[in-house]
Amino acid sequence: MSPDNPAVLAEGLTKRFSGFTAVDHLDLRIEKGEVVGFIGPNGAGKSTTIRMLCGLLRPSEGRASVAGFDVGRQPEAVREHIGYMSQKFSLYGDLTVRENLRFFGGIYRVPHGDFNERMRFAISMAGLEGREDALVRTLAGGWKQRLALGCAILHRPPILFLDEPTSGVEPEARRLFWDLIHELAAGGVAILVSTHYMEEAEYCNRIALIDGGRLVAMGTPSELRQRSLGGDLFEVDCVPLGAALKALGSAQGVIEAAIFGDKLHVVLGQGGLSADELPRFLADRDIRVGSVRPATPSLEDVFVRLVSTTRETRAAS
Amino acid sequence: MNIQRLLAMAYKETLQVWRDPRSLAVALLMPLMQMGLLGYGVSLDIKHVPLCVYDQENSQASRSVVDAFTASSWFTISRTIGSEAGIRSAMNHGECAAAIVIPVDFSRTLAATGSAPVQAIFDATDVNTTNIAMGYVQGVVAQINATTDARWDASHGVQPSLVGQVDLEPSVWFNETLESRNFIIPGVVAVILALVGAQLTSLTISREWERGTMEQLISTPVTPLEVMFGKLIPYFAIGLLDAAFCLAVAAFWFRVPFRGSIGILFVTTALFDLVVLGIGYLISVRIRNQLGASQVALLLTMLPTTLLSGYTFPIDQMPAPIRALTLIVYSRYYVTILRAIFLKGSGLADLWTPVLGLVAYAAIIIWLAARAFRKHL
Structure with missing residues (x-):
C-alpha cells in the first residue's frame, strides 16, 4: 500500500442478487488510521458491502480497491492485508483459545519468532489470561468477540472490516471493545465497522449512513447533525408551550419547532431570528422564557431525518 | 501451496x-x-446342516453310510428316527433341514447289484439352503460310492482298470478350504x-x-x-x-x-x-x-x-x-x-x-x- 493511497476506495460499487439490488453504486473512501462507522437499518447492504470489500462476493458493477488491490481481480492480495470479523461469531467453538490463535496464526503465516509474543498480546487484549485452555464455546459473548478480534489482527493487517462485532454483547464489554478499536486506529489501522447501536456511531471518526443499498450521507458526527437539521438546535424552556410553538412556527429563520417533553426544540437557520433574539421575541408575545440552550440532537434523530428526507427526494424523482 | x-x-x-x-x-x-x-x-457357506437319519436296516453297510455323514462337517446328525412320520414331525419342529432314509434291504441290494438307493428328503422352505445341502449330500454320497466301488470291485475279483476310468477329482485353487x-x-x-x-x-x-x-x-x-x-x-x-x-x-x-x-x-x-x-x-x-x-x-x-x-x-x-x-x-x-x-x-x-x-x-x-x-x- 503506497502512503498516499486510501486504505479503502470504492467507486460505484454495486451488488445485484437475482431480483434485487443489495448495494447500489456506493462510493466510499477510508484513510489510514480512520474509524468509519457503517450505519443503516437491517438489509441496507452493510454486510454485502463489507463482504465485497473482503473479496468474498464479486461486485456486479463498479470497483473497489483495498490496500491498493482490486477486490474483484486480486482478492487473495486483498485478503493478505485485511482482518475480518463476520457478523456471526466464527471462531472454532470446539477448539481452545490457544488452539484458535495457533490455527489463525498458521493460516496468516505469522513468523515463528513472533508467534508467542503475538499470541500473548491477543490473549491479554481479549482479557483471557488464565483461560488459554478453555474451549471457546464456553466463553461469554464479550470475550468471544475480543478473541475474534485478536485472531483477525494476528497478522497485523493495515485494514480491518468488522461486521456488527458488538451485537449481542453486554454494554460494558462493548465499551472495552471500542477502546481496542481506537487503540488499533491510533496505530494507523483503517477500520470499517458496522453497528446498529446508535451510541456507538459517536465513537467513529466518520459515519457512512446507508439505506436501500445507497450511501445517504457521509461525514463526522457533527457534520451529519448540521446537515440533517439545516441549522442549529436549541432547547427552549418556556410557558405556555402551545403559544410559543405557534409563534415560532411562522417566524423568519426558524426551520423547525417542536415540543420535546416539557420544552421546545427549535432549529434556527441563517439570516433570520438568532438565538440571542429569541427571548425578546417570545417575551413580546407574552410568553415567559426560562432559558435558551444549544442542544445536540441524538444521532438516532439525525439518521432517521436523513434517511426519511432521502427517501422522500428519491420517491419524488 | x-x-x-x-x-x-x-x-x-x-x-x-x-x-x-x-x-x-x-x-x-x-x-x-x-x-x-x-x-x-x-x-455363503452352510455348515452343520441338521440331519435326521432313518436307518431301517441298521447293518454294517448302512452304518457306514451314516458315519460318512457324521464325519463331514457339512452335517450334524440331530436325531435318529424310527418312522417315516417321525421325519415329518422333526422337520415341522425345525429339528432338521434334511433327512436320509436307508431302506431295509440296503446291504442285500448293494451286494447283489453293486448299487443301492438311499433316499434324501429336504425341507425346501429355504430354497437356497436346500440347494446347497443337496450339493453336500451328493458330495458325501460320491465319497461313499468311491470307497464302496473299490471294495465291490475287489470282492468280485475285478482289477481296477487304469484305462477308460474317469476319476473326477475336484481341485480347488486359492481358497482350498472353499470357505x-x-x-x-x-x-x-x-x-x-x-x-x-x-x-x-x-x-x-x-x-x-x-x-x-x-x-x-x-x-x-x-x-x-x-x-x-x-x-x-x-x-x-x-x-x-x-x-x-x-x-x-x-x-x-x-x-x-x-x-x-x-x-x-x-x-x-x-x-x-x-x-x-x-x-x-x-x-x-x-x-x-x-x-x-x-x-x-x-x-x-x-x-x-x-x-x-x-x-x-x-x-x-x-x-x-x-x-x-x-x-x-x-x-x-x-x-x-x-x-x-x-x-x-x-x-x-x-x-x-x-x-x-x-x-x-x-x-x-x-x-x-x-x-x-x-x-x-
Whole structure:
C-alpha cells in the first residue's frame, strides 16, 4: 500500500442478487488510521458491502480497491492485508483459545519468532489470561468477540472490516471493545465497522449512513447533525408551550419547532431570528422564557431525518 | 501451496475430529463393528446342516453310510428316527433341514447289484439352503460310492482298470478350504474403508458452513488446495490406520491366507483411501449441510461397494449392462486387488489393470475436488 493511497476506495460499487439490488453504486473512501462507522437499518447492504470489500462476493458493477488491490481481480492480495470479523461469531467453538490463535496464526503465516509474543498480546487484549485452555464455546459473548478480534489482527493487517462485532454483547464489554478499536486506529489501522447501536456511531471518526443499498450521507458526527437539521438546535424552556410553538412556527429563520417533553426544540437557520433574539421575541408575545440552550440532537434523530428526507427526494424523482 | 498454512489446516482438523464424538465413533468403532458383523455374519457357506437319519436296516453297510455323514462337517446328525412320520414331525419342529432314509434291504441290494438307493428328503422352505445341502449330500454320497466301488470291485475279483476310468477329482485353487469367508473378508476391508473415509470427509466442509466458520476461513489468504489437502491429511491417516486394523484382523483373526506383498497392499490401499476421501470431500463441498452430505456419501459409497464391486455378488455373473456399470465403481478395482493379493499372492505384473483403474480414479477425483471448492459465499 503506497502512503498516499486510501486504505479503502470504492467507486460505484454495486451488488445485484437475482431480483434485487443489495448495494447500489456506493462510493466510499477510508484513510489510514480512520474509524468509519457503517450505519443503516437491517438489509441496507452493510454486510454485502463489507463482504465485497473482503473479496468474498464479486461486485456486479463498479470497483473497489483495498490496500491498493482490486477486490474483484486480486482478492487473495486483498485478503493478505485485511482482518475480518463476520457478523456471526466464527471462531472454532470446539477448539481452545490457544488452539484458535495457533490455527489463525498458521493460516496468516505469522513468523515463528513472533508467534508467542503475538499470541500473548491477543490473549491479554481479549482479557483471557488464565483461560488459554478453555474451549471457546464456553466463553461469554464479550470475550468471544475480543478473541475474534485478536485472531483477525494476528497478522497485523493495515485494514480491518468488522461486521456488527458488538451485537449481542453486554454494554460494558462493548465499551472495552471500542477502546481496542481506537487503540488499533491510533496505530494507523483503517477500520470499517458496522453497528446498529446508535451510541456507538459517536465513537467513529466518520459515519457512512446507508439505506436501500445507497450511501445517504457521509461525514463526522457533527457534520451529519448540521446537515440533517439545516441549522442549529436549541432547547427552549418556556410557558405556555402551545403559544410559543405557534409563534415560532411562522417566524423568519426558524426551520423547525417542536415540543420535546416539557420544552421546545427549535432549529434556527441563517439570516433570520438568532438565538440571542429569541427571548425578546417570545417575551413580546407574552410568553415567559426560562432559558435558551444549544442542544445536540441524538444521532438516532439525525439518521432517521436523513434517511426519511432521502427517501422522500428519491420517491419524488 | 504453503506448508505453514497446510499444517495449520491439518492441525485444526485433527483437533476437531478428536473432539467430535460422532466422527470419532465413525473412525474407531465402525471398523470394529463392521468387521465383526460382516466377518461373522456374512457367510455363503452352510455348515452343520441338521440331519435326521432313518436307518431301517441298521447293518454294517448302512452304518457306514451314516458315519460318512457324521464325519463331514457339512452335517450334524440331530436325531435318529424310527418312522417315516417321525421325519415329518422333526422337520415341522425345525429339528432338521434334511433327512436320509436307508431302506431295509440296503446291504442285500448293494451286494447283489453293486448299487443301492438311499433316499434324501429336504425341507425346501429355504430354497437356497436346500440347494446347497443337496450339493453336500451328493458330495458325501460320491465319497461313499468311491470307497464302496473299490471294495465291490475287489470282492468280485475285478482289477481296477487304469484305462477308460474317469476319476473326477475336484481341485480347488486359492481358497482350498472353499470357505466363502476367505473370499468375502478382503472385500469387507474395502467396504469399511469406503464407508469411513467418505463419511468423515463428507462432514468436513459442510460443518464449516453450518457453524458459520467458513466465512472467516475464506476471508483469510488460505488457498483452496491448502484447505483440501490440509483437511484430508488427518482423514487419510485415519483411513490407513483403519485399513491396517481391518487387514490385520482379516489375516490374523479370521486367518484369511495372505500370500502377496505388503508393499503393493499399502500402495493400493492408499490409492483407494484417496479416492473415497476425495468423493467425500466433493460431496461436502457441494452439499452445505452435514446430514445431507453424510447421507449422499452413504449412498455413493456403501451401495456401489456392497452391490457392484464384486465383493459378494460376482461381477461375471451380472447381466452385461450392469457389468459395464461396474467399470465406474471404484471399489471393484480395489476388491479385485485385495483378493488377488490375499489369496493368489499376485504381484504388480498381474494387477496392473485394476491398479491403473485406481490411479486414474484417484487422479480424476482429486482433480475435481481441487477445483470444486471456491472461496466465495
